[in-house]
Amino acid sequence: MRKSVIALACLIAVAGLLAVRAQETPPQKKADPQRDVAAVMKEKLRYSHQLLTSLAREDYAQLEVAAQELARIAREEWAGNPTEEYRTQLQVFWTTLEGIESGAQRKEIDEATLAYMQMTLSCVKCHKLIRREQQKQ
Numbered sequence: 001m002r003k004s005v006i007a008l009a010c011l012i013a014v015a016g017l018l019a020v021r022a023q024e025t026p027p028q029k030k031a032d033p034q035r036d037v038a039a040v041m042k043e044k045l046r047y048s049h050q051l052l053t054s055l056a057r058e059d060y061a062q063l064e065v066a067a068q069e070l071a072r073i074a075r076e077e078w079a080g081n082p083t084e085e086y087r088t089q090l091q092v093f094w095t096t097l098e099g100i101e102s103g104a105q106r107k108e109i110d111e112a113t114l115a116y117m118q119m120t121l122s123c124v125k126c127h128k129l130i131r132r133e134q135q136k137q
């Protein structure tokens with residue numbers, strides 16, 4: 001019990017940091033009139049907050065819905081982003097969402113929490129890659 005409280009406290013700290021970073025240093029919007037990337041990412045941020053809330057409450061139904069919404073967004077992004085590297089990142093992101101969904105379905109809080117942490121890493125990793133690419137240009 002104590003271990004999971006500590007794990008959750010860490011998660012909340014990571015999520016908080018992510019939120020603050022997102023506000024402080026918003027990545028530059030790409031000049032693509034067809035897609036509003038910032039709006040999509042705000043949606044991602046909203047659902048990932050929902051994931052954290054659901055984990056804290058052990059609300060498996062909401063956890064599953066939020067993971068499915070994120071997977072839906074990832075599918076839409078897949079269609080609009082043909083580059084191989086971006087798709088690789090999307091696939092990693094997807095896999096972590098599947099882990100959250102499976103944890104929710106099996107009501108395995110530890111499995112779901114681990115997958116959530118992996119998802120957080122995949123958010124950061126994709127952003128890091130994109131920033132590196134923008135610096136190259």
Ligand code: HEC
Pocket residue numbers: 022026027028029030037038041042044045048086089090093119120122123124126127130
């Ligand atoms: C497959 C790659 C990828 C993944 C995974 C990803 N993002 Fe993003 N994210 C992007 C891109 C692309 C941008 C826009 C960068 C740019 O504008 O050049 C972005 C930007 C953002 C922004 C800044 C939006 C703004 O206001 O400009 C936030 C917040 C964000 N993402 C949240 C998240 C969260 C939370 C996750 C994980 C749940 C996530 N992203 C996962 C690709 C990704």
